[in-house]
Amino acid sequence: VRTRDHRRLFADAVDGDRGAAGRLLSMVERGGENAQQVAALAFAPSESIDAVIGVTGAPGAGKSTLTDGLVAEARRAGHRVGVLAIDPSSPYSGGAILGDRVRMQRHADDPGVFIRSMATRGHHGGLALAVPEAIRLLGAIGYRTVVVETVGVGQVEVDIAGAADTTVVVVTPGWGDSVQASKAGLLEIADVFVVNKADRPGVDQTVRDLETMLDLDPLAASVERDPAAPAAWRPPVLATVATTGEGVAQVWEQLCAHHERLARTGELERRRRRRLLDELERALVGQLRREVRLLADGDAYREVADSVLAGRLDPQAGAERLAALAGLAERGPGR
Numbered sequence: 001v002r003t004r005d006h007r008r009l010f011a012d013a014v015d016g017d018r019g020a021a022g023r024l025l026s027m028v029e030r031g032g033e034n035a036q037q038v039a040a041l042a043f044a045p046s047e048s049i050d051a052v053i054g055v056t057g058a059p060g061a062g063k064s065t066l067t068d069g070l071v072a073e074a075r076r077a078g079h080r081v082g083v084l085a086i087d088p089s090s091p092y093s094g095g096a097i098l099g100d101r102v103r104m105q106r107h108a109d110d111p112g113v114f115i116r117s118m119a120t121r122g123h124h125g126g127l128a129l130a131v132p133e134a135i136r137l138l139g140a141i142g143y144r145t146v147v148v149e150t151v152g153v154g155q156v157e158v159d160i161a162g163a164a165d166t167t168v169v170v171v172t173p174g175w176g177d178s179v180q181a182s183k184a185g186l187l188e189i190a191d192v193f194v195v196n197k198a199d200r201p202g203v204d205q206t207v208r209d210l211e212t213m214l215d216l217d218p219l220a221a222s223v224e225r226d227p228a229a230p231a232a233w234r235p236p237v238l239a240t241v242a243t244t245g246e247g248v249a250q251v252w253e254q255l256c257a258h259h260e261r262l263a264r265t266g267e268l269e270r271r272r273r274r275r276l277l278d279e280l281e282r283a284l285v286g287q288l289r290r291e292v293r294l295l296a297d298g299d300a301y302r303e304v305a306d307s308v309l310a311g312r313l314d315p316q317a318g319a320e321r322l323a324a325l326a327g328l329a330e331r332g333p334g335r
């Protein structure tokens, strides 16, 4: 695909052509040369994104159903909304699509909503790079509020939560009994806790468990001491029945409150700048890996590797020699 074609697709997407938007997102998802072209087009120096909301939690917790309700709230407030449903486990976006589309069916004919499933690029760090690019693309073509749904608990989830301004962690009644280890991680990323499926028993206990957990969290506790401190946001714990919409308006309200606070304290700007620098670093590391992999096919690499294996060179020194050979390293004094 030539640059001219990228531009044409991009212009069509801005004009509301959903097919064009889908093709651009596929390019971003697959990575490589096309993704780079699209990323360059979508990268606007002025902010084209109003809000990025992450919705994360265990499989089947009701993330898509809740997202559907949040999209409805956002539409009522007059926002155009892009939804990215991320499936970090699958190399294809096939599996996730059906369920998500069904759950968000009522927005299917709304030109103000664009829903898209995305799968991993299939190599480490690929998804973490593709997601912010996809978010920017959605913003650049006019969907300035973006909801990112991710499944699972673990590093991928945390990486993707890192792409959002505000993160909603969805749990279900009874959740408090299990996954002790993941709680700390969730505390770090949650700006709003939702206990969904509140039509089931145990919801009050789960809400209490989460509140207790927040009581013990030093950051959340600081809210009482200094409510004006920028970091002092105690994540609210809200119960919802996503299937009936019960409690969803309150979640939307809290998302707005959190966003307003981020903007007011300068934290929004700070988070976004930090994310951009993280992206720059990840992209750089990716670039270096590619360069070194090219090197790895050559004799120089084998020579260094043999030296390391033979005990003549320590790995650190070996790496420095290879970096120097690749022209990557500064060979000034002290190196």
Ligand SMILES: Nc1nc2c(ncn2[C@@H]2O[C@H](COP(=O)(O)OP(=O)(O)OP(=O)(O)O)[C@@H](O)[C@H]2O)c(=O)[nH]1
Binding pocket: 058, 059, 060, 061, 062, 063, 064, 065, 066, 099, 103, 151, 196, 197, 198, 199, 200, 240, 241, 242, 243, 244
């Ligand atoms: N009883 C009850 N069921 C719900 C509620 N919210 C969602 N569900 C149901 O739970 C199932 C999973 O909902 P989804 O919204 O697809 O959950 P998800 O977290 O997006 O699932 P994955 O993306 O597959 O991880 C569906 O059958 C929903 O209808 C709720 O509040 N109460």
Ligand SMILES: [Mg+2]
Binding pocket: 063, 064, 065, 085, 099, 100, 149
């Ligand atoms: Mg889902």
